[in-house]
């Protein structure tokens with residue numbers, strides 16, 4: 150087995166690392182004080198510079214205007230971008246747009262590609278994804294209240310959604326709605342494209358998350374569909390294909406997220422080590438001379454290293470055999486890396502003391518916002534149950550779904 154880094158990946162990592170260091174890290178103090186929405190004009194300039202690197206929307210093939218990276222290559226890029234909270238946004242590969250682009254590329258008609266996909270890849274618009282509902286468990290999305298009914302040449306959508314990331318300022322949403330209520334559970338829902346300007350689509354407000362309402366892309370909205378009408382042609386794929394498409398969206402999506410979290414971990418470890426090496430707890434006695442701090446450093450390094458190997462292996466398997474064959478590996482990385490992220494951030498904050506709680510470093514922002522890593526894209530417990538059931542079935546245990 151060859152673990153050496155391919156030349157293309159080495160150059161890619163170097164380019165992104167340099168860009169992050171020179172263009173993005175200097176913006177972090179202002180970002181910490183003012184919040185994301187206030188930074189949008191300056192980030193717009195950075196996005197123009199990002200285009201010049203040839204790595205804009207790098208997960209999308211070049212023929213569609215992206216950077217043309219493979220999943221494995223993009224995984225490396227995602228780690229480098231993850232070192233700052235604004236990295237993915239500046240390179241137009243932020244969630245949920247990244248997943249929406251992939252879905253539109255795979256399942257969009259020519260007309261949908263022209264109207265929705267092309268402006269998204271060019272970065273002229275943003276999008277959002279409306280699946281989760283306050284009244285129903287997101288962990289069991291086959292059970293949802295939002296419906297889309299045919300009326301003449303339109304879908305008429307009615308329902309209530311929340312946790313719609315990046316809805317504020319977005320041009321359209323991909324809405325998951327029940328279109329075939331009498332079909333078996335996994336064939337009941339469809340994905341439908343809804344411009345946010347559609348009459349009947351209402352932004353109720355942004356959710357307050359850990360004390361922050363956020364703004365623009367960095368926000369999570371509550372929305373409602375009050376008989377919102379869109380043409381029948383706005384369906385993605387066939388009727389009832391919503392869950393098939395959602396599964397395809399989530400496989401690579403979990404690689405993107407996990408590698409971003411590894412980038413966050415690397416940065417947190419970097420901040421922790423710099424502090425441990427220089428902060429003196431008594432004259433001539435840096436913090437890093439304490440065994441407990443050394444333990445935080447070494448354990449973090451080991452956990453990050455293990456996590457990265459697991460994610461790269463899962464990405465490799467998706468590329469070789471497809472997301473379905475790699476479903477166990479995908480579940481394993483989702484809960485393992487999310488937990489590593491929590492532990493590394495916690496140690497880094499502890500090491501910095503009061504400074505770790507301020508917004509002078511990105512640690513506090515990540516600690517608040519990335520706690521969600523253990524919940525979105527499948528809560529830890531759902532992935533753990535999936536993996537355990539598969540293993541135990543191999544031992545003859547009869548485990549039912551649900």
Ligand SMILES: Cc1cc2nc3c(=O)[nH]c(=O)nc-3n(C[C@H](O)[C@H](O)[C@H](O)COP(=O)(O)OP(=O)(O)OC[C@H]3O[C@@H](n4cnc5c(N)ncnc54)[C@H](O)[C@@H]3O)c2cc1C
Pocket residue numbers: 245277278279280281282285286287288289311312313314369521524525526527528529530531534
């Ligand atoms: C920051 C953030 C951003 C998000 N962005 C989006 C978005 O853009 N679009 C969107 O549609 N949704 C989004 N979500 C929603 C997310 O996908 C859901 O929160 C997630 O699927 C869990 O659903 P739920 O919140 O309804 O929790 P529930 O399904 O009610 O589950 C609650 C808890 O129950 C436990 N649980 C659930 N199932 C099992 C089980 N089988 N075994 C044991 N325990 C179990 C878990 O601990 C889980 O955390 C986002 C969420 C967050 C936090």
